Amino acid sequence: MEAKFNNGAVPLINDLLEKAASLDASDIHIEPNGNSLRVRYRVDGILQAGINIHRSMQQQIISRIKILGDMDISEQRLPQDGRTFIKIGNREFDLRISIIPTFHGEKTVIRLLDRKKTALPLEELGLAEDDLEYYRKMIEKPQGMVIVCGPTGCGKTTTLYSSLEKINKEAINIITIEDPIEYQLPGINQMQVNQKTGLTFARGLRGILRQDPDVIMVGEIRDTETAVIAVQAAMTGHLVFTTLHTNDSAGAAERLKDMGIEPYLISSTLNCVISQRLVRKICVQCRGGRCKLCNQKGFKGRTGIFEMLKLRPALSSFRSIAENAELLIKNGVSTREEVVRSVYVE
Numbered sequence: 001m002e003a004k005f006n007n008g009a010v011p012l013i014n015d016l017l018e019k020a021a022s023l024d025a026s027d028i029h030i031e032p033n034g035n036s037l038r039v040r041y042r043v044d045g046i047l048q049a050g051i052n053i054h055r056s057m058q059q060q061i062i063s064r065i066k067i068l069g070d071m072d073i074s075e076q077r078l079p080q081d082g083r084t085f086i087k088i089g090n091r092e093f094d095l096r097i098s099i100i101p102t103f104h105g106e107k108t109v110i111r112l113l114d115r116k117k118t119a120l121p122l123e124e125l126g127l128a129e130d131d132l133e134y135y136r137k138m139i140e141k142p143q144g145m146v147i148v149c150g151p152t153g154c155g156k157t158t159t160l161y162s163s164l165e166k167i168n169k170e171a172i173n174i175i176t177i178e179d180p181i182e183y184q185l186p187g188i189n190q191m192q193v194n195q196k197t198g199l200t201f202a203r204g205l206r207g208i209l210r211q212d213p214d215v216i217m218v219g220e221i222r223d224t225e226t227a228v229i230a231v232q233a234a235m236t237g238h239l240v241f242t243t244l245h246t247n248d249s250a251g252a253a254e255r256l257k258d259m260g261i262e263p264y265l266i267s268s269t270l271n272c273v274i275s276q277r278l279v280r281k282i283c284v285q286c287r288g289g290r291c292k293l294c295n296q297k298g299f300k301g302r303t304g305i306f307e308m309l310k311l312r313p314a315l316s317s318f319r320s321i322a323e324n325a326e327l328l329i330k331n332g333v334s335t336r337e338e339v340v341r342s343v344y345v346e
Contacts, residue, residue, distance in 0.1 A: 009060040012053070013068075017095075019050065020112055021088045023295065027112070030065075032058055032105035043295070044280045044302050045153065045342070062099070062106050069097035077101055092116060096180060113182055119161035126304035128324060134310055135272065139163050139241075142214075144271035145234040149246045155278045155304055156243045157182055160217055163241060164188055167215065175211055177204035178219035193219070201226045209233060218242040227259040234269040248321070249275040249309035273309040277321060278302045279334045279342045288335070303333060305343060 016039060020028050025041040028050075032038075037058055039050035053061070066073045069082020082097040096111040127135060138146055146163070148156045161183060164174055168187055176185075179193035179201070189211075191204050201218060202225040208216055209229070220243045221227050234240045244255050252273045253266050280299035282288045294300040305328060307321040325339045 009057060009064040012057070013061065013064055016050070017086060017093075017110075017112070018088055020110075021091060021093070025112065028108075028110040030061065030108040030110075032102065032107065034104045037061065043297075044299060045278055046280070046297075048297075058105055062108065065097060065108055065110070066099065068095070069099075071097070071099065076106060115184065117183055119165045119183065119185065120158060122162045122166045125155075125159060125162055125306075126328075127306050127308075128319070128327070131306060131308040131319075134308065135163075135274070136166070138271040139167055139239070141239060141271055143234060143237050143239055145230065145240045145242065145269045146271050147252045147273045148241075148243045149249055149252050149273060149275040150243075150277060151245065151247070153278070154276050155302075156276065157219070159274065159276065159304070160219075160241050160243065161185060164215070164217060172214045173212060174215040174217070175208045175213045176217035176219070177201055177208060178217070202229060205229045205233070209238075213238060215239045216241070220244070221256075221259070224259045227256060227261055231256070231261055231265050231269055235265070246275070249273040249307050249318070251275075252309075267311075270311045272311055275307040275309075275321060277305045277325075277343045279305060279325070279328065279338050281333055282335065299338070303328070305339070 016028055020041055023041055023043050025043045027042040029040040029047065030037055036055050037053040039053065040047045041050055063073050066082070068084045070084070071080045071082040079100045084095050086093050086095060092115040094113040094115060096113065098109045099106050123132065148159050150156055164185060168174060175189040175191065177191045177193065181190050181192050184190065193199055193201060193204065201220070201222060205218060205226060206229060216233055216238055218226065218230055218240065221230060230240050230242055244252050246252055246255050256266050257263060279302060281301045281303050283291060283294035283298055283300040285291050285293045286298065288298045290296045290298065305321050305324050307324065308318050310318060321343055325343050328334045329336050329339060
């Protein structure tokens with residue numbers, strides 16, 4: 001069923017944003033398919049259907065979104081990125097907007113970042129008790145490197161933010177370089193990558209090292225230059241947090257080697273490596289049935305499944321993500337189907 005909105009694009013987009021906020025959605029997808037615009041919301045990592053909008057409103061909607069994101073409304077052939085700030089009720093959101101050209105017109109994704117959302121306490125991420133105790137010790141060391149691995153959207157940034165919040169105190173100078181800054185952390189100096197001005201991870205990291213830091217967070221190591229500077233920082237009295245895109249924790253060392261880091265430097269700087277995934281939790285109100293709290297989905301919220309590679313004082317055995325996933329299922333936190341979907345284990 002297609003919906004027509006006679007009041008125009010502005011109230012329609014406001015309605016979409018309000019709906020996303022009420023669902024605690026992370027993203028809104030607005031997709032042309034030739035006959036209409038399909039709207040979907042990503043909630044707890046899963047896309048769910050919204051409304052279909054009559055195609056007669058397609059250009060109005062895209063133009064309005066471009067104006068919101070301070071983008072070029074005349075450009076329809078190239079991808080564009082924008083950002084803005086909105087208030088919905090008593091909540092404040094940063095919006096990150098991406099528009100790309102497709103066969104049937106421009107597709108939009110709007111990411112909503114709640115400004116008042118704070119980092120989860122480290123104890124609530126989902127780490128097993130023994131892993132949590134070990135991890136606390138590693139992030140309180142005066143130097144070395146802590147790496148969080150996993151695919152896009154697995155909660156790596158949340159883990160890093162929770163770690164920084166845990167060690168943040170008056171006596172420590174913490175500086176980050178991120179792309180993007182997802183949430184503002186009180187008392188922590190955060191720097192945003194800006195490719196247009198030449199502020200890359202590597203350039204920003206060099207600047208940070210001249211700011212007398214104790215702890216550095218590099219949002220992601222993407223290239224050899226950044227990897228070399230980060231490892232050097234970890235060797236010279238700094239505690240460095242960062243992320244890598246690898247499937248498991250054991251792959252982090254190989255990725256650094258691929259970037260040209262010597263094995264002896266890796267072994268002497270790595271404190272620990274975490275690999276993680278996110279799975280939806282069974283709704284605590286209906287325990288997997290259907291209720292308003294979970295919007296008739298049976299799941300509400302997500303938790304992490306972790307694999308902790310312990311490298312200090314020496315490499316030791318560790319429980320895999322698959323083994324920790326089995327514990328979640330056994331304890332009734334999630335379901336086997338959800339774990340298979342998110343973690344790819346049998």
